[in-house]
Amino acid sequence: MRREFKLPDVGEGLTEAEIVRWKVKAGDAVKVDQIVVEIETAKSIVELPIPWDGVVADLMAEEGQTVDVGLPIIAIDTAGGQAGERVEALADDMVPSPPAEAAVEPGVHGSPAPKEERQAVLVGYGVKTGAAQRRPRKQPATTAPSSAAPSSAAPTPVAPVANPARTEVTGPAPAGAPASESGRVMVLAKPPVRKLAKDLGVDLTTLSGTGPQGSITREDIHAAAGGATQEVAGRPAVQEERIPIKGVRKMTAQAMVASAFTAPHVTEFLQLDVSATMEAVRRLREVPDFAEVKVSPLLLVAKAVLVAARRYSMINSAWDERAQEIVVKHYVNLGIAAATPRGLVVPNVKSAHTLSLPELAEALGKLTETARAGRTQPAEMSGGTFTITNVGVFGVDTGTPIINPGESAILAFGQVRDMPWVVDGELAVRKVTTLALSFDHRIIDGELGSLFLRDVGAMLEDPLRMLAWS
Template sequence: MPDVGEGLTEAEILKWYVKPGDTVTDGQVVCEVETAKAAVELPIPFDGVVHEIRFPEGETVDVGTAIISVDTTPGAPDEVPATAGTPASAAPAEAAPEPPAEPAKRQAVLVGYGVSEASTVRRARKTGSAPDRPKGRPAAELNGHGASTANGFNAPAGERPLAKPPVRKLAKDLGIDLSAVVPSGPDGTVTREDVHAALALASSEPVMAVAPAAAVASPETVAEPGVRETRTPIKGVRKATAQAMVASAFTAPHVTEFVTFDITRTMKLVQELKLDPAFAGRKVSPLLLVAKALLVAIRRNPEVNATWDEAGQEIVRKEYVNLGIAAATPRGLIVPNIKDANAKTLPELATALGELVATAREGKTSPAQMQGGTVTITNVGVFGVDTGTPILNPGESAILAFGAVKDMPWVHKGKVKVRKVTTLALSFDHRVVDGELGSKVLADVAALLEQPKRLLTWA
């Protein structure tokens, strides 16, 4: 099981597309696995015949575990087959000396590695690297932290990653393997932000909303006869959600502020934009204008688009906005983000938002699409919820909850009338965002949506 994204420690095998005896070619997708949030297809990097499928569908497998072997020279005399289901990392520390080498006639190899030549020399092990394969095991197999770089995965570094003690403790507490984290600090040092980014890959949006029943249902859910309890294994989406919630809630001091206002004019503008030729073929919704209003508010208050770097003791302000949108999917709530959303026009933002939601609901969101978010919107209003106190995504300093839009009596131009009213909630990291800044951002978003013509005059 290769590490298909920084911070992964395991993945569930969703579906095998091949079986023993099938012929495979270089680049052919052989299985689909579910990481913390995304379904990822794994290709085979060579030609051959499937020798063994080591784990069934529905099995959760640790990164570095052999999952499939392939005979790259079918028809040749067999080698002793590898034990089915044995992870590469389970090889004994000291194997018996190997007999004198003979030309390899048949090699069963695994996803992520090509065929290696037979050798009588045992390679010296680096500290922390995977042990040499035992006698009789396929010549090349998936172990360590990923597959070969030729297949687009991280290769085992074999060296202890550079990180300050507080960062190491943070990674340990969050269950993040530092050797699988992409460093961004000086001289390849892993920063606190890098650890949070790795965790964010597997994070879902912990909001005051309920995912569809399919998101929590599991084929492994057990309801024993006569016992009034149902037990569901904690893995995949649920496990990632729990990790993200705990990491964020107990790392960043949260503050949530609320504002209730008249959104009638924005709702009318939504209907007008649906008829505008510039939005032909694009979905126009209130969420689109909420997103635009938040982007304008961030431009007016750029300090909110920042993160806390504990290791470097710095507040890192981002000059770009990767806007996360919480999306309900069959696998649960995930938060892909729109890259450089601040640089997009309103029609471009509509296109990006539509594509993001459609991809998420199809379960095809890639790990890269969930990395690097800077601020998030969660639309709890679609569930009929007035508002909530959303928890920050790790590595971000603000999240905006958009509540349900309802007809309510409201004082308008000195008279009580029925108007469209909604409530926004902004949670923020009080280490980065003080009360004044958070209040300004929330007030700006509300003012823009109450008088949407300000989207032109303030932008």
């Protein structure tokens, strides 16, 4: 029995994901819960297990292709039986089914989506928008369009798109490419190939395909993208790279724009002597309780933030626009901004305020290691209440960080470096850093922000205060 596994919603309301890497191929035997594919959502890389035993019949999406939630991505030949049917039902439950009234075919409003068919939409070009008529019933194929004008009452038929897709594209015709009477070029290429061309900035109308029936292949696209002498419309190609805005980068961009233009940001700076903190870090590394964990200045910065957040609870709150309320949170899910090859992610340590110092060190170590490996799960990035961004690891003194959406403040921790400092009226070389606190001025006024930043700085100048104020 052939079963099709549909792309599930692995996050909170995600609508699509990119196929990053298949771990199986057609003909491979698979077992229940075996990982078969890695996908990239708007939040992270996720591994998907298969819910059946069987043999891979078909991979229904290519690596690099973006697939809508609910569409099949792999077909499995199973032995059937009641157990298989039960597992299939469980797999189907992972994909939310839209109500019948709302189940409309993409680009066709007002009509229920057919069970097996959907309007062909080229991958990477988005869903068709605007008003559209109901899909007409299939008519016998004709070799030429009718010369009679269509009736004003009849709906405009939607042209079927074959696979590979032959589409008219405006532009000069390459050698041997057929052209219509209107001067449009007929380009033959599969949807994933078209998406690749769009991502790499390759003009399909300038290529001669090497595939079946003159179709353009992925190899043609890569060859064109890598060619230094490619010409477009008679002009040399500009040497530039195009990076698709998708996945984590797309989500980060949307979140930062929403935050920057919704919450009125204020940023305050504090430069301080952290020589005592650096000495405390050195001594902690010698304590047996910290033998298996990484001890860094960030650990004591995080502890200072947790102590100060208990003293000033409004710093750990959120603005609820719909309810017109300020939500004060008496728990701290401490987020740590982490740079990864796929973009910035902000996983958080749940209930960080309840952890001892060794437990906090262990949690921060696991969090950063998972983030750098690109394995942070969506649940680990949701529910944050306060964020620390450690720009010092890049050799930067400070910055004006943007608040993570759903929070009210973020602290930037700059690099620690030797600087001249006045100590007891005498000039000395000390370990100095700069803190920058950005906060939502709808919730946190200048006094509260200044008091919080002052206390964090005081604990880093004298770590004993953490014990006194804890």
